[in-house]
Amino acid sequence: MLTVSNLTKAYNGHIALTVPELHLAAGIHYFRGGNGSGKTTFFRTVAGLLPFSGEIVLDNNYEITQNPIDYRMRVNYAEAEPLYPSFLTARDLVAFVGKAKQSPAGQVDALGELLGVDAFWTKPTGQFSSGMLKKLSLLLAFLGTPRLILLDEPLTTLDVATTERLFTYVRQLRDEQHVSFLLTSHQDVSLTGLSITSVWQVSSGVITQSEL
Numbered sequence: 111m112l113t114v115s116n117l118t119k120a121y122n123g124h125i126a127l128t129v130p131e132l133h134l135a136a137g138i139h140y141f142r143g144g145n146g147s148g149k150t151t152f153f154r155t156v157a158g159l160l161p162f163s164g165e166i167v168l169d170n171n172y173e174i175t176q177n178p179i180d181y182r183m184r185v186n187y188a189e190a191e192p193l194y195p196s197f198l199t200a201r202d203l204v205a206f207v208g209k210a211k212q213s214p215a216g217q218v219d220a221l222g223e224l225l226g227v228d229a230f231w232t233k234p235t236g237q238f239s240s241g242m243l244k245k246l247s248l249l250l251a252f253l254g255t256p257r258l259i260l261l262d263e264p265l266t267t268l269d270v271a272t273t274e275r276l277f278t279y280v281r282q283l284r285d286e287q288h289v290s291f292l293l294t295s296h297q298d299v300s301l302t303g304l305s306i307t308s309v310w311q312v313s314s315g316v317i318t319q320s321e322l
């Protein structure tokens with residue numbers, strides 16, 4: 111599903127991440143590691159948000175820098191700590207991202223109801239609680255027809271009822287549409303009830319395979 115080769119990511123000349131070779135099959139992959147180990151850097155790089163050197167290929171077909179549009183149409187990302195321009199509402203952001211991701215008819219309203227964003231569609235995001243921001247960022251990450259969704263700390267600040275609905279939906283996307291997921295969490299991932307395909311430990315910018 112995803113192949114990473116010869117990846118190096120540096121901030122201001124300081125290397126934060128090196129991934130010589132990483133192959134992820136279709137499924138749900140869990141990345142864990144201490145604060146500052148490189149998890150978000152890896153996710154933001156795979157999401158196409160950071161410049162880096164190396165190669166990232168989705169489904170043996172879409173290389174992130176050679177096929178940037180095809181790649182980005184298929185890879186979605188929910189930030190650990192989402193931030194949006196404070197004057198925009200959830201509706202504004204969903205309309206913008208939904209158009210870019212070619213969201214199918216009815217998807218926005220169904221996801222709004224599933225994640226409870228429909229309770230605050232018209233409120234400016236500057237007035238959101240942290241849980242409301244998290245719900246909106248998750249909704250945005252499901253828009254369109256992604257093949258891979260990166261969920262960076264989806265459990266933080268999310269209420270219990272929404273967490274249950276979220277992971278039921280993740281299971282459904284995996285089982286019925288073969289969508290893959292990369293997940294980070296400082297919480298116990300068994301709380302998600304997901305069967306995890308593989309576990310990876312991130313330490314000082316190096317990723318190694320691990321076990322639950």
Ligand SMILES: Nc1ncnc2c1ncn2[C@@H]1O[C@H](COP(=O)(O)OP(=O)(O)OP(=O)(O)O)[C@@H](O)[C@H]1O
Nearest residue numbers: 121122126143144145146147148149150151152190
């Ligand atoms: N924008 C940035 N500029 C410079 N250095 C950065 C930047 N973002 C992250 N780093 C550095 O890169 C390293 C990895 O950070 P990263 O955010 O990827 O860690 P993380 O594993 O996601 O941590 P956490 O669990 O705390 O979220 C850290 O040393 C951090 O200081």
